Amino acid sequence: MTARSLRRHGWWLLAIGLIAPVVGSSAARPAQAFTDAELIDASISGIVFIDYDRDGRVDVGETDSELVRGRQVTVSSENREERARSDGEAEFSLSLPNLVAFDGVEAGLRIEVEPPAGHRPTNGLASIRHVRARDGDEIVVLFGFVPESRCPDDPVTLGDPSGRFPDGHPNSSSGKLWSACFVDGSSDSDIGAQDVLVATNFDNGEWAPPDESGFGGHLDVEHLATKQQMGAIWGLAYDEWDGVLFASAVIKRHADLGPEGVDGLYWRSSDAALSEIRSVGLDELSPPDAPSFGADPPDCPRLGDGSAYDYESWTFDQTALGERWDCRDLSLAGGGSESYDWWAFDRVGRAGIGDIDVTPAGDRLVVVNAQADSVFVYDITSIGPTVTGEAAPVYVTHHEVLVPECVRGATEAWGLDAIDAGSVYVGVTCTAEVSDSASDLISHVVRLDLVTGASDVVVTLSHDHPHGPGYVDDSLPDAGRFRPWTTLDTAGRPALPTLEDASMIRWLDFLEAYGWSNTFDQPQPLLSDIEIDPSDGSLALAIMDRFPMMTGVFNCDLDPSTGGCGYEFSAPPAGDYDGVEGDDPVSGYTSGIVAYVAGDLIRACNVRDDPEDPSFVIEGDRRCDPSAHSPAFDERVGGGPAGAYEWYWNDQAFTGPGVDNPHPEGSQGALYQPPRRDDIVYTALTPAETFGAGLSRDSHRDGSHVAAIQFFRTDFTASDGRGWKSAALGDVEGCVVPMEIGDHVWFDDRPDGRRDPDEPPLPGVSVALIEAASGITIATTLSDIAGRWSFTTADGLEPFTDYVLRFRVGSNVRIDDSRSFELVPTFFRVDGVRRDLDSDLVMPESNGLPLEMPVRTGAAGESDHSLDAGFARIGDVQGLTPDDLANGRAGPPWGILGILFGGFMLFAIIFVFVLRKFVW
Numbered sequence: 001m002t003a004r005s006l007r008r009h010g011w012w013l014l015a016i017g018l019i020a021p022v023v024g025s026s027a028a029r030p031a032q033a034f035t036d037a038e039l040i041d042a043s044i045s046g047i048v049f050i051d052y053d054r055d056g057r058v059d060v061g062e063t064d065s066e067l068v069r070g071r072q073v074t075v076s077s078e079n080r081e082e083r084a085r086s087d088g089e090a091e092f093s094l095s096l097p098n099l100v101a102f103d104g105v106e107a108g109l110r111i112e113v114e115p116p117a118g119h120r121p122t123n124g125l126a127s128i129r130h131v132r133a134r135d136g137d138e139i140v141v142l143f144g145f146v147p148e149s150r151c152p153d154d155p156v157t158l159g160d161p162s163g164r165f166p167d168g169h170p171n172s173s174s175g176k177l178w179s180a181c182f183v184d185g186s187s188d189s190d191i192g193a194q195d196v197l198v199a200t201n202f203d204n205g206e207w208a209p210p211d212e213s214g215f216g217g218h219l220d221v222e223h224l225a226t227k228q229q230m231g232a233i234w235g236l237a238y239d240e241w242d243g244v245l246f247a248s249a250v251i252k253r254h255a256d257l258g259p260e261g262v263d264g265l266y267w268r269s270s271d272a273a274l275s276e277i278r279s280v281g282l283d284e285l286s287p288p289d290a291p292s293f294g295a296d297p298p299d300c301p302r303l304g305d306g307s308a309y310d311y312e313s314w315t316f317d318q319t320a321l322g323e324r325w326d327c328r329d330l331s332l333a334g335g336g337s338e339s340y341d342w343w344a345f346d347r348v349g350r351a352g353i354g355d356i357d358v359t360p361a362g363d364r365l366v367v368v369n370a371q372a373d374s375v376f377v378y379d380i381t382s383i384g385p386t387v388t389g390e391a392a393p394v395y396v397t398h399h400e401v402l403v404p405e406c407v408r409g410a411t412e413a414w415g416l417d418a419i420d421a422g423s424v425y426v427g428v429t430c431t432a433e434v435s436d437s438a439s440d441l442i443s444h445v446v447r448l449d450l451v452t453g454a455s456d457v458v459v460t461l462s463h464d465h466p467h468g469p470g471y472v473d474d475s476l477p478d479a480g481r482f483r484p485w486t487t488l489d490t491a492g493r494p495a496l497p498t499l500e501d502a503s504m505i506r507w508l509d510f511l512e513a514y515g516w517s518n519t520f521d522q523p524q525p526l527l528s529d530i531e532i533d534p535s536d537g538s539l540a541l542a543i544m545d546r547f548p549m550m551t552g553v554f555n556c557d558l559d560p561s562t563g564g565c566g567y568e569f570s571a572p573p574a575g576d577y578d579g580v581e582g583d584d585p586v587s588g589y590t591s592g593i594v595a596y597v598a599g600d601l602i603r604a605c606n607v608r609d610d611p612e613d614p615s616f617v618i619e620g621d622r623r624c625d626p627s628a629h630s631p632a633f634d635e636r637v638g639g640g641p642a643g644a645y646e647w648y649w650n651d652q653a654f655t656g657p658g659v660d661n662p663h664p665e666g667s668q669g670a671l672y673q674p675p676r677r678d679d680i681v682y683t684a685l686t687p688a689e690t691f692g693a694g695l696s697r698d699s700h701r702d703g704s705h706v707a708a709i710q711f712f713r714t715d716f717t718a719s720d721g722r723g724w725k726s727a728a729l730g731d732v733e734g735c736v737v738p739m740e741i742g743d744h745v746w747f748d749d750r751p752d753g754r755r756d757p758d759e760p761p762l763p764g765v766s767v768a769l770i771e772a773a774s775g776i777t778i779a780t781t782l783s784d785i786a787g788r789w790s791f792t793t794a795d796g797l798e799p800f801t802d803y804v805l806r807f808r809v810g811s812n813v814r815i816d817d818s819r820s821f822e823l824v825p826t827f828f829r830v831d832g833v834r835r836d837l838d839s840d841l842v843m844p845e846s847n848g849l850p851l852e853m854p855v856r857t858g859a860a861g862e863s864d865h866s867l868d869a870g871f872a873r874i875g876d877v878q879g880l881t882p883d884d885l886a887n888g889r890a891g892p893p894w895g896i897l898g899i900l901f902g903g904f905m906l907f908a909i910i911f912v913f914v915l916r917k918f919v920w
Helices: 003-026 499-503 508-514 546-551 882-886 894-918
Strands: 038-050 072-076 081-085 091-101 106-113 119-121 128-134 138-147 175-181 195-201 222-226 233-239 244-249 264-269 277-281 353-358 364-369 374-379 394-400 411-418 423-430 442-449 455-462 525-532 539-545 553-555 567-569 589-591 593-595 600-606 616-618 667-672 679-685 692-699 705-713 729-736 740-747 766-771 777-782 788-792 802-808 823-825 851-856 869-873
Touching (some): 038 072, 038 106, 038 128, 081 091, 091 106, 091 128, 106 138, 128 138, 175 233, 195 705, 222 264, 233 364, 244 353, 353 525, 364 411, 374 411, 411 539, 423 525, 442 525, 442 539, 455 539, 455 600, 455 616, 539 546, 692 729, 766 788
Parallel strands (some): 038 138, 233 353, 353 411, 411 525, 667 729, 740 869
Antiparallel strands (some): 072 081, 106 128, 175 195, 175 729, 195 222, 233 244, 244 264, 264 277, 364 374, 374 394, 411 423, 423 442, 442 455, 525 539, 539 600, 553 593, 567 589, 667 679, 679 692, 692 705, 740 788, 766 777, 802 851, 823 869
């Protein structure tokens, strides 16, 4: 530069020199020119839906709500932000040309949608998603939301130290379980056990009442309804969104119907504080051409003072009643322990109501008409959470359930599971009572369309397989095998089988132990309940043993001519059988009869590996191998369709011990599947203690036992009319509100403590869930390909609990050329950064370990998807402070360079002016 040019431009150079330090210090990192990157094209589409069943999939009826139409979806990339709204089908789409991919391959995108009011993201589907797009990618994302649940939790009456069970588990605020209970006797009687509907908290602990306790006397149960209010009930269904629990009448021998009779439907709030019960007879709701659920029984004649039944005047109408006794005798005294009840004997499983269920959206109640083998649908949208007023179900439609003809027996429908708003699974059993051959005992699972009535058999199960008896006592090898249904003798009258034909058990053993014998064991299968394994769409099938429903507990046989109420035995062999001299039974001895439960739990595997389009095979098929943990059962004590091995091998009393269990088939025929869990709840004989009934939970994966909740333990004679080891429980229903914590592990390339759309995920990072109080590791997981991790209630996550999340970046985690030991936590919760986009992992003070994040969970259902962990190169974050971030993004020292450059220019200008004065 010449002296003249210096003089000409001197003032400009002075201005540059003064400005340069300011500009340099304010620019933390210049924006990278997009022209240096390769531009790619991609597109985004998806669906916003209400995920009523929490399965993460879009099912029929889940896009019908106005809440998911017109939702704004925002897609952010490094160079722009685009928006769209879901249309009338709850779908959205965006074309994204010219996305910046700095590495020339992938562009980072952040996709988010605002949840509808009163809804939360469903587990596994957060409302903000980070994805990586390559050129030409057509990315599909689903945004599922669930309404606020009315599932009750933590009632003050349970688990309190001053309550009935002070030594029991603390309350679980994650859900509730309800069960129907059977008690003998007239519904007018207030003697003996009264509960027909109880509830308990869903909990992982094993609860068992102490010895000699009464029904719920020392156990955490809520008493929700008595036999005066509902009578005998079996089916239970729950509308979680309105908090309404439905129960339906059932025909069980010795147990009276409620005020609505054989077609009775009852409902009440699941809030224990709202105790009003409402009811209706379903036949009243049906159009004239709809089939009936069955006629109510007439009461048998009584003596003039009403104190007892008038046996002498009983009539037998062979024409009108199909050669069956035409009245029902149910005692008013002693808990109803003495009754013949011929009317119910043959109708068990054939008439009245079978299983019931609510569709996932909670707007339809589906009911099996067991008499007509049909499915009825009712609109229940008018029934609100307070269960007051005159609101009642409204009949919508009904469909006959069609299966291959049962030419050698009757067709009996019972089991039910609502798949979605438009279809259900129905269980139908062929009884083989005409051929009297077990080879004709077959059950079908039918998929039924609730709109068109079209049906398709999806599973067929033969019951001619090894199966354990209700009680093992030197049984013959096939003593427990399922038998054809039996009800009537050759004259058309109700008839029990002979003791020898029924049990094939050395009943003299009972004489030796107790001085009498009364055990029957003739299992008769009924496919009574169906649930879907949420992990893969396989089915769990509950098989009810019908025979205990027909016999009762230490109650009368069918022949009053003996002069007593019980089964008459011939004289036993000589000898003392109970150790008490002089009280051994003699010829003509009578004793009440009982049939032990011998149900089953069977798996139908989905072999198509697609929950939305399943194809099923029964366990024992080469594609559905039983659990490798199953012991080898011989035919004396158990088995299943696979022979000696079973999938759910622990469905036995006391949850063990293996092949030596005296009650090897303890399932009572009802199921509840908690959402997003790997275990199944089922009604069970003595799940934790002998002489009682309750609920068991077993793993879907290996059949192992998870937990047991026993409702009662009674003395040997069950004099208060409870179910003892026989048919003690009806259906089981529940609600569990899953919660989840997560979300992402990513590489903070800037680094600035904020996850930007273009910053890549870190897959393979180990995350451990540790209970803060005890230091025990509850669960561990790895971040997936998108860098996402999560823990849910299925992992043991509990509400209102303090945890520590421990992160470990293993040697398998790399970013470009950076190795794992070079990655450290980025800046912690930077001011001005959204909580769902910042990093919540604190940099350790020394040694780099452990990398821990404290977290406290909220109430059930309050998921937290904001727990992100950002990592950066150690050289990029060491020595920087929050002030550095406040002044701009970290990066090359442009401020310092600007100051030096400006100083140099200022020195040059001064030098020019000096030269001008003294030289030129």
